[in-house]
Amino acid sequence: MIKKWYEMAKICCFNRASPAPPPLQFHSQVLKIAVSGVTELLRFFSLSQQTSILSGDIEKQNNEFTVSSVDDVLIIIKSDYDNAYFVTGNFTSSIYAEDCVFQDPTIKFSGRELYARNLKLLVPFFDRASIRLLKIEKDVESDTNFLRASWKLRTNLKLPWRPLIAIDGSTSYELDDDFKIIRHVESWNVSALEAVLQIFTFKFEKSGG
Incomplete structure (x- = not known):
């Protein structure tokens, strides 16, 4: 390392x-x-945090919801933002396809269970975390069922130097014909490199005098 x-x-x-x-x-x-x-x-x-993080919480996210329209999915996603799912790991996994593709500027993978595990592994490192939903709307000009959410993420990390992560971004949700989310793609106002380097930014207190 x-x-x-x-x-x-x-x-x-x-x-x-x-x-x-x-x-x-x-x-x-x-x-x-x-x-x-x-x-x-x-x-x-x-x-040794991983075992306790992974137990229990993922299972309770799998409650099925009856979804019959894009509007139904929008309401559920908005509720997940109200629960700050990016920084709590609590999201409604049943509205995602099992092989949903998750992508941000630094990584791309498929699988809703893997996404849930990744969130749960990150949550213990967040300190004073918040994600504020600015807006969420349907993309009426698209040939596919699309939702787009804009948000602001702010959190310190529980590392010795307490770095601040500050990202303004948006997430696109692509739905299939059964209204399952098949793609969850994030865009950020900073480059992938700039976002990662925020973790390695050290802040020094100015001494009085």
């Missing part, structure tokens, strides 16, 4: 010492190292 942090710092701070690679290649390299570093960092600090 220390080696990966060193590699990331070296790329970010000392890339002037040698010719810089093409921008896309450079950003991809730094992002890969940063995401790997974050993964190891969270794993290191999670210790």
Whole structure:
């Protein structure tokens, strides 16, 4: 883990010492190292929390809801935002297809159970977390059933240096003919690299005098 942090710092701070690679290649390299570093960092600090996090809560999210329209799904998603599902892990999993694709600027995977587990593993690291829904609406111009939500996320992380994560973003929800969500795609107002590097931002208190 220390080696990966060193590699990331070296790329970010000392890339002037040698010719810089093409921008896309450079950003991809730094992002890969940063995401790997974050993964190891969270794993290191999670210790034995994982067993208790994964038990119980996922099961109770699987309650079936009768959904017969896009409006029904919109109401349920809005309720999940009221429960701050991004930062609590409490979401209505039954409105998602089992193989739903989840994507944000840093990662892409499929499976609603994996998404639920990922949320539950992250929740213990959030401190004073909030996600505020700005608006949610149907995309009437799309040929497919689409919902789009705009939101503001703010949270500190329970790491020794208490970094602040601040992201304004939107989530697109694509529905199939049975009104199950098959794609959950986030867009952010910052790049993937900028978002990850927020975790490694240290703030120093100014001494009075």
